[in-house]
Amino acid sequence: MKVSVIGASGYTGGELFRLLCNHREVEIVGAYGKTTIGKDLSEVHPSLQDIVDLTIEEPKYREVGESSDLVFTATSHGVAMKFVPDLLDEDARVIDISADYRLDDVRVYEEYYQKHESPGLEAVYGLSEIYRSEIEKADLVANPGCYPTAAILSLAPLFSEELIDLEHIVIDSKSGTSGAGAKPSQKLHHPTCAENLRAYNVTAHRHSPEIKQEVEKLAGGEATIHFTPHLIPITRGILNTSHVFPQDTVDEDKLIELYENFYDDEPFVRVLERLPQTNAVRGSNFCDVGLEVSENSGRIVAISAIDNLVKGASGQAIQNMNIMFGFDERMGLEEIALRP
Amino acid sequence: MKVSVIGASGYTGGELFRLLCNHREVEIVGAYGKTTIGKDLSEVHPSLQDIVDLTIEEPKYREVGESSDLVFTATSHGVAMKFVPDLLDEDARVIDISADYRLDDVRVYEEYYQKHESPGLEAVYGLSEIYRSEIEKADLVANPGCYPTAAILSLAPLFSEELIDLEHIVIDSKSGTSGAGAKPSQKLHHPTCAENLRAYNVTAHRHSPEIKQEVEKLAGGEATIHFTPHLIPITRGILNTSHVFPQDTVDEDKLIELYENFYDDEPFVRVLERLPQTNAVRGSNFCDVGLEVSENSGRIVAISAIDNLVKGASGQAIQNMNIMFGFDERMGLEEIALRP
């Protein structure tokens, strides 16, 4: 099948090429960008030297749509919304890795992001484990944010049983710096960012309403999400620590069993008997989940670890592609984590 | 005044020498250790080359006590308890940087640590900002843990006004690796620890009862502390994120004013109008505090940053020494953070 990537020079774009070039069913037919037009892909992503031989071009969207079975849009939010309708018009299917189609309610999108230029398109939220059957048939998949992927997968089994207090869901997340993208800034300048810890968007991060939307669907009721992200000086990885409070006393072993059953057939969620670490998933599409219940207070601490660029972005996008096109869900995603 | 250090080769020991050798009123008369006896101090701490010219000796505790006005015990827990009574007997005052005298209730100590060999000694909890007048007169100061220092200072002003729900105090802390001490281990082996994120002692860390004890004193009632620490691959620094819930609606500006007033005369607590970062305090004795109130949920996020080896250990110990001996509280602690 023919696949194009719009947004080829960012980190999620680079990651798509890294993973797609070993995918048996995929032919990459186009790499499109804005600021890097005319450059060889390997100039922007030196790891692709002698592997992917493509030049970054300016996209003519209708032509891209026409020549591709699937287009990945790996742009910033506010960009994909401008041309996704054109791609769909030409019968390409689209997986949007930006935030543009993740929020069901366009008012929420516009509150947290900006004016939406193509509201009302029918998109499926691409959390593979939860929406597999809808993704199969979707023409437009809204690939989840990195934090929401880690957060929701850490908690999903709990909602199936109405186990927890929905008013006090505290999600304290820690992300490596690649999550902030490839554009240089003071915040991500190595000397001031390395050997430093900071929180950011402490009460109003854009991924909050996305988590809330999905948690409420799973829980079947209103939930308050208390989400705070932190920037950690590692290049890749999210460690998500969810602190939640059971309605009644729960047993740790039973909870682990609940998780194991919930994720039993999932190829990319591993329920661990130990605590997750990011370097056990780095470079891979796995989401590792582990949990503990406090003997004193009853608090449940559910921890998940993902690679923000893989399961948190491009890897999950390829997982969704596999679902959409009927391939083995693991195809192209066989890599084991790079550890150490 | 004459000062000795027992536990000279660990990180907190090294940090005491780094800071004390520029303290105008202090003469360091002895450096004592166990596994490094006979070594020059600069062999263990190469940064002290040509600065502190001492050989690490085996301590004879009564002699140490006799020859010192003040002894810092910078050992692991379970060690200081064996000889602190001897030091006090010889009329030395003692600042214990280990955990041995922090918990008022010896049963709690024994539940979280081990059998106590000198229970019942009268120790003052050395959180300088809270117990200054008691510290002044103390013969034995129990220097606080690194996490408790950051956690309590992030929250103390709130308790003065009974503002928050004491059942849902979630404290999610992130520490650099020097907090785990100088002894090599798989967990702290560079290749597996760098570029990795992990939580540990997720529901039952030893600093939990210490935080609970002090929060309850400040709040004047029972409190449930939901504390989870994380290991972050930076060498120094704790970033403490406290998620708490107000009883009634609170105003962010008023809260900041409350904090500013509470810490108004404090030489080492800075209430910021922005969010704290660890590299703005690295190497210094400051605790930076900042906070935000969620417009949607009302949650208060109070963030503090300290250097775990300075305000979280040896720096606060010296601050306590200054209080005990009537020196300017800033003496020897004038260093600005090393940033970048």
Next chain:
Amino acid sequence: MKVSVIGASGYTGGELFRLLCNHREVEIVGAYGKTTIGKDLSEVHPSLQDIVDLTIEEPKYREVGESSDLVFTATSHGVAMKFVPDLLDEDARVIDISADYRLDDVRVYEEYYQKHESPGLEAVYGLSEIYRSEIEKADLVANPGCYPTAAILSLAPLFSEELIDLEHIVIDSKSGTSGAGAKPSQKLHHPTCAENLRAYNVTAHRHSPEIKQEVEKLAGGEATIHFTPHLIPITRGILNTSHVFPQDTVDEDKLIELYENFYDDEPFVRVLERLPQTNAVRGSNFCDVGLEVSENSGRIVAISAIDNLVKGASGQAIQNMNIMFGFDERMGLEEIALRP
């Protein structure tokens, strides 16, 4: 084909599993260790959870040899030498990733390492690009050291033309910390190793005689190798900077052409028009090479970058396996570097 790994719990062992489990022709039949006997492989290498389901066993060498077509020995030096003869006796072919069979002259081995217990075995030095035809037929391959791999590949084309002064070959190498192995030590303790730079074994590293031996074979004459390694706080990667001096004036473009021709058919050596960086090869089996000639002094600076655990160890071992068993040389080594 049936493959066993002796030394399953170290970093090179873990790396073999990471790469072999996606190799189409390989069935892993045994994982053997010493200090981790009885543990699940995924307990030692959490990245292998749900992927490789093996328990680490104590090796009975003759049985291992009998049941395997190929055995990788991923032990420390001084260990493999004890049992490789047994493995060969049972008609297993062996790739030894330790240093035990790299040096042709056992006296040199014993000067730099220790008494050799199985001298005289016929081993082929497994630098794939140089000894491909010998490797094909070998029963015992001595897999090269990480530094020698990077150093020799940075210089090999120069020797084919007798271009440089063999008395002043300065090789200044920088390695990430995984090169020092999985065993915790003060030198590799995160707090003292991160944010630190140091040289070690400055004039007498064990890889010096190995580089010398191979350079002299390539150059056809005596050479003096001035090699100094450095420990850099990244987890993976070697950057090798070779400073050499031409006999006569050389032209940079001609040199690059010489390198391109020399490595023209090599699947894993990329001659770059820019300078190599380690993160463009991290996790992959590539050796990237680039060079510059000083306009003022004529000095040639030839720089190479490898992942010390892949092309510098387990990846090259698998490349050698592919050569020995007639597989496509790229098989199992298709992974692109993880960047960022």
Next chain:
Amino acid sequence: MKVSVIGASGYTGGELFRLLCNHREVEIVGAYGKTTIGKDLSEVHPSLQDIVDLTIEEPKYREVGESSDLVFTATSHGVAMKFVPDLLDEDARVIDISADYRLDDVRVYEEYYQKHESPGLEAVYGLSEIYRSEIEKADLVANPGCYPTAAILSLAPLFSEELIDLEHIVIDSKSGTSGAGAKPSQKLHHPTCAENLRAYNVTAHRHSPEIKQEVEKLAGGEATIHFTPHLIPITRGILNTSHVFPQDTVDEDKLIELYENFYDDEPFVRVLERLPQTNAVRGSNFCDVGLEVSENSGRIVAISAIDNLVKGASGQAIQNMNIMFGFDERMGLEEIALRP
């Protein structure tokens, strides 16, 4: 004495404030910048919060010169040259931390940098250990580059005795990222810079002619400097590895004695019996030096470690200030390295 800083918002500017604010003889009267005019100093350097209370102003150079006994110019090269004559005219003494007055031959400056706008000013090269008596009387001190400081101090004693071959001086240097300045760029973007190693300006770095100029003065003859710098993902520190070749056989112990004698009275050069490490000097003004002689080849490896922002920039500038104004050379530079 009254001191001003032009270039207040860069890393060397920030470092001047960090060190000067604890200097007993200094009153900081002005902080000047270009892109940060109107900001509080603590907004740019959050570590200075509550310590230095200054607003960054636009400099009127003659007024700055008039109101200051000493002006530090901590700008990029090509900037200070525009206004240093004005400062001197107003009888301020000047320490220029940029490269503008380091090279004696303006043609060399213009080859490596740009057109010089104030050539011919009489500047003293501010390598404190070598030019102390000239610095005392200087009105304009050209503070050395970070690499030249480390390189020259690693080699200086050798030249006093004509011990080495001046044609093969190989200087392989490794620097932390703060050496590249505070301006964000792709090269220093955390995700691509962390966990990466690279060389840069491999044969033609701007510090090459500076090292050559000073080595030739010390050696009293022509020398060829083979200098290559590398970017290492730590925030601070230079480790300089000089590979040089003796004319005749030399004895390691005698060489160390030579170094010890040469630096005997120096307050900031420590000749070690072990190899230097950057974290033993981080944050301090020390230059640690160590060396080894190869038993096989005779090569001398002389290694030095400095903090690039202290002894390599602002610390040495203050050392020079102390020399110029007759203060104790250690004043304001008492800090011990931050280790770990």
